[in-house]
Each structure stands twice: as C-alpha cells, then as structure tokens.
Amino acid sequence: MRHSIPKFWRKREGYYQILLTRCKTCGRIAYFTYIKCPYCGSGDVELVRSSGRGVVEEYTISYYRIEGAEEYLPRIIALIKLSEGVKVTGELVDVDPSEVSEGMEVEAVLRILSSDDPHGLIYYGLKFTPIIKGS
Amino acid sequence: MRRVYVIGSALTKVGRHFNKGYKELASEVIDKAINESGLESVDLVIVANMLSDSILDQLDISTILMQNLGMTKVKALHIETGESSGLAALEVAWTAIKSETAEKVLIVGVEKATEYPTYKINKVYSKVLDYETESIRNITPPDYAALIMKAYLRKYGLKREDIAEWPVKMHENASRNPYAQLNFKVNHEKVLNSMIISDPIRLLDTFPIGDGAAAIVLASSKETGSSKAEPVELVHTSSAVSVQVHLRDDLTKLPATAAVVSDLRMKFNEKMINEAAIELHDSYSIYAYLLIEELGLAARGEAPKIINELEFINVSGGLKARGHPFGATGVYQVAELHKLMTSGLAGRRFDGKYAIAHSMSGPDYNARIALLQRVI
Ligand SMILES: [Zn+2]
Numbered sequence: 001m002r003h004s005i006p007k008f009w010r011k012r013e014g015y016y017q018i019l020l021t022r023c024k025t026c027g028r029i030a031y032f033t034y035i036k037c038p039y040c041g042s043g044d045v046e047l048v049r050s051s052g053r054g055v056v057e058e059y060t061i062s063y064y065r066i067e068g069a070e071e072y073l074p075r076i077i078a079l080i081k082l083s084e085g086v087k088v089t090g091e092l093v094d095v096d097p098s099e100v101s102e103g104m105e106v107e108a109v110l111r112i113l114s115s116d117d118p119h120g121l122i123y124y125g126l127k128f129t130p131i132i133k134g135s
Numbered sequence: 136m137r138r139v140y141v142i143g144s145a146l147t148k149v150g151r152h153f154n155k156g157y158k159e160l161a162s163e164v165i166d167k168a169i170n171e172s173g174l175e176s177v178d179l180v181i182v183a184n185m186l187s188d189s190i191l192d193q194l195d196i197s198t199i200l201m202q203n204l205g206m207t208k209v210k211a212l213h214i215e216t217g218e219s220s221g222l223a224a225l226e227v228a229w230t231a232i233k234s235e236t237a238e239k240v241l242i243v244g245v246e247k248a249t250e251y252p253t254y255k256i257n258k259v260y261s262k263v264l265d266y267e268t269e270s271i272r273n274i275t276p277p278d279y280a281a282l283i284m285k286a287y288l289r290k291y292g293l294k295r296e297d298i299a300e301w302p303v304k305m306h307e308n309a310s311r312n313p314y315a316q317l318n319f320k321v322n323h324e325k326v327l328n329s330m331i332i333s334d335p336i337r338l339l340d341t342f343p344i345g346d347g348a349a350a351i352v353l354a355s356s357k358e359t360g361s362s363k364a365e366p367v368e369l370v371h372t373s374s375a376v377s378v379q380v381h382l383r384d385d386l387t388k389l390p391a392t393a394a395v396v397s398d399l400r401m402k403f404n405e406k407m408i409n410e411a412a413i414e415l416h417d418s419y420s421i422y423a424y425l426l427i428e429e430l431g432l433a434a435r436g437e438a439p440k441i442i443n444e445l446e447f448i449n450v451s452g453g454l455k456a457r458g459h460p461f462g463a464t465g466v467y468q469v470a471e472l473h474k475l476m477t478s479g480l481a482g483r484r485f486d487g488k489y490a491i492a493h494s495m496s497g498p499d500y501n502a503r504i505a506l507l508q509r510v511i
Contacts, residue, residue, distance in 0.1 A: 060281035
C-alpha cells in the first residue's frame with residue numbers, strides 16, 4: 001500500500017482545482033499552494049483560483065515507464081501557460097499525441113492520477129484536455 | 136585557515152554487480168582508498184547514497200555499514216541530496232576539516248540501483264522532484280529534460296540532429312575508461328534512432344542504470360598518501376538551490392548552476408574555468424550543452440559548435456557512458472579528476488592546475504561544485 005489518506009486529503013483543495021499563490025511582497029504568482037512565496041520567501045501570500053484554462057507552451061510525449069502508472073503510456077506532459085500568465089506542468093489527456101501542438105488551448109479536468117492495487121485507494125487530480133471550439 | 140588535500144581515491148566499475156551488495160562494493164573502495172592514503176585510520180566517514188531506503192530497505196546506512204566493516208570507533212554520517220549526494224558529502228567533509236572538527240575524512244559514495252526492474256527504479260528516481268506538485272502527477276526527470284531540450288532548440292533555431300554529438304563523444308571517452316559502464320562506441324545515427332524516452336530525449340541521450348562505489352580520503356596534511364609527490368588540494372566547494380521548472384522564466388538557463396559558477400568566478404580568476412579539466416552532470420545530453428554555456432565555455436546557443444574543441448571534459452565518459460550510480464556519482468567525479476591529475480585516467484593525464492566537478496539533482500534543483508587544484 002503506497003497511497004496515504006491524510007497525505008492526500010490535506011492537499012485536496014490544490015489537487016482538485018488550480019490554486020495559485022499570489023505574493024503580496026514581490027507581486028509574483030506561482031502555481032500551487034505554497035506556504036511561502038517560492039520566489040522571495042515572503043509569508044504574506046494569498047491563494048487565488050485559476051480559470052484552469054491556458055495554452056501549451058512546450059510538450060513531450062513520454063514513454064518513460066514508472067511503477068503505478070504503467071497503463072498511461074505514452075504520457076503527454078506539457079508546460080502550460082495559464083490565462084493568468086502563470087505556468088504549470090501537467091498531463092494532457094483525451095487527445096492523440098499526433099494532434100498536440102504548441103499554442104493549443106487546454107483546460108483542466110479531473111482524472112485518476114494513480115491507484116494502489118485493484119482494491120486500494122485512488123488518487124484523483126488535475127490533468128488537461130484540449131478545449132473543443134464552439135463548446 | 137586549514138587546507139584540505141585529496142590523499143587517496145578509489146573507484147569500481149559502474150555496472151550490474153549482481154553478486155555484490157552495497158557492503159561489498161563499499162568495502163572494496165574503502166580498502167583501496169585508505170591504502171592509497173597511507174593512513175591507519177580516519178576521524179569521520181561520510182556515506183553518500185540516494186536510494187538506501189527505497190531500494191535497500193535500509194535506513195541509517197552509514198551506521199550499518201560501519202558495524203559491518205568493524206569501524207565502530209569512527210564517527211559516521213549519511214548524506215542525501217538526490218543525484219548530487221556525492222558532492223554534498225564532499226562539501227560536508229571539506230567543512231569539517233576547514234573548521235578543525237576533523238583531520239582525516241573518508242567519503243564513500245555507494246549505490247545499488249539494479250536490485251529491481253527499471254520501471255521501479257524510474258519511480259524512485261523520480262522522487263528527486265517535489266512529490267506533492269510533480270511526481271504525484273506522474274511528471275518525471277526525463278520529461279523535464281525533454282521540455283528543456285525543445286525550448287533550447289526553439290530558442291536558437293537548432294535541429295534535433297545538431298545536438299547529437301555529446302553522446303558520441305561520451306561513449307568515445309568511456310571506451311577508454313576501465314571504470315565506465317558503457318564502453319561501446321556510438322555514432323549520430325545510433326543516437327538519433329535509439330528508443331524514445333521522452334521525445335526528443337532518446338535512450339542514448341541518457342544514463343544507464345548501474346551500481347557503483349567510489350571513495351575519497353581527505354586530510355588536513357599532504358605529507359602522506361598517494362598525493363605526496365603531487366598533492367592535490369580541494370580548494371573550494373559550493374552549492375545552490377533553484378526554483379522548480381514551471382516557475383522559471385527561461386527554461387534554457389540553469390539557475391542553481393549559474394549561482395555556483397558565479398561564486399567560483401568571484402573567488403578565482405575568470406580564465407580558470409576555461410583551463411580546467413571538468414566532470415559535469417550530463418544526466419541528459421541537453422544538460423551538457425546548457426552546462427557548457429553556464430560555465431562560460433560557449434556563448435548561449437553556441438555549445439553545439441564547440442563540443443569537439445573541449446578536450447578535458449568528462450574524460451570518464453560522464454553520466455551518459457561512465458554511468459550514474461546516483462548518490463555515488465559526485466564521489467566518482469572527484470575520484471576520476473584526482474586520478475586524472477595524478478596517476479592518470481582512461482589512458483590520459485591532465486597536467487593543468489585546476490579541475491572542476493559539477494553535480495546537480497533533477498533539472499538543476501540543486502547544483503554543487505568542487506574545485507581541485509594542483510599544489511606545486
Ligand atoms: Zn514573493
């Protein structure tokens with residue numbers, strides 16, 4: 001058993017929506033719920049909710065096998081620039097690797113990240129999927 | 136202030152040592168390094184290892200190792216800073232001697248990475264990233280190397296094949312190094328057609344999984360050991376931490392490495408880096424190009440043009456071909472540079488004054504540097 005309920009539960013807000021840390025000292029915004037600003041160390045920060053939408057800046061199609069996520073190959077890992085101007089790395093799903101391109105518009109969706117043995121715990125978290133035009 | 140000398144070094148061939156555990160591997164290099172140093176005993180042993188908990192089911196590896204080697208009269212501690220653990224151990228040893236809390240320190244880097252199938256090792260190796268923001272979401276070190284490589288190609292208008300030379304050079308170097316894991320040669324075609332890991336990173340852009348052990352003996356006096364005739368001084372160690380990849384404005388820059396290089400430039404003369412023998416952390420070939428630029432050996436975007444002009448760079452074959460026994464790698468680098476400056480390595484000898492070991496963890500999440508200087 002690798003999955004832990006408390007370890008995941010306490011971070012659930014940041015795993016189920018894109019929360020950004022906005023620093024009131026240096027003014028910078030960073031993806032994830034940091035205790036202190038990762039740029040300047042200030043504790044004067046507030047959490048801001050992201051729209052969850054952005055564009056792909058760079059991406060890679062990965063065949064790197066890791067235990068617990070073997071069935072999700074290949075993985076498309078992208079660096080996404082959110083509409084708030086902040087970057088986040090994440091997995092792209094519901095898209096054929098050949099259809100991914102830089103500049104593609106994507107939005108966050110909730111998906112399985114990994115699961116323990118067949119009857120164990122499942123971690124859910126955010127991945128990204130292309131925004132279908134006109135939807 | 137006290138000076139610190141390298142008075143002995145030893146290393147074992149990186150590879151799949153199925154018949155040896157970490158205790159056997161460590162014991163061999165400890166005996167050889169201590170023997171070369173001419174010392175009877177040391178005050179402190181520092182063990183550099185990254186995966187003892189995950190792979191060996193062993194906590195407190197330094198204590199257990201000392202118990203097993205009959206070394207219970209020695210102080211011992213274990214250092215882990217991910218892939219750069221080896222140079223972190225050196226940094227602590229250097230500080231201990233400089234501060235006069237120890238006079239003779241043995242540094243042992245040891246890793247057993249072939250105890251499980253590769254996909255399990257890939258998983259634990261990925262823990263060098265932040266679990267809560269990165270590894271939990273299945274983001275791995277080669278994925279970052281791939282994103283960084285694409286950003287580099289785009290920024291400087293380069294093609295994938297423009298940066299295929301590094302693995303060729305590393306395999307060539309490793310073919311002469313008896314301690315290297317991969318001693319076969321490769322060409323551009325082989326590199327570019329090898330299996331995709333994280334596109335555009337291919338199998339031959341990255342390191343093989345291997346076991347290894349290396350040891351170094353440091354002392355405050357040079358009047359002993361192998362360096363008696365040609366003492367090598369450890370004149371500087373330094374380290375830095377950088378922000379995560381998604382927080383960087385420019386992916387083609389390595390901020391922690393930039394900080395340790397700038398520190399080095401301030402303390403020593405600018406030209407020193409150009410004249411030094413260097414072992415750098417090429418876990419993925421793209422990092423070699425970026426590191427060459429961070430070290431100022433080439434202008435930004437120009438590293439691909441000068442790869443073959445660099446003579447004493449990763450004479451060992453680097454992580455790419457010598458291999459990367461994670462926590463032991465930094466100790467390998469320093470042992471190799473010590474050999475290169477004294478008895479020789481891979482059929483070559485470096486007569487220059489300075490040698491630099493550079494190590495980092497993940498995509499430059501931390502970077503460390505050590506500077507060796509010939510004392511004449
Ligand atoms: Zn700040």
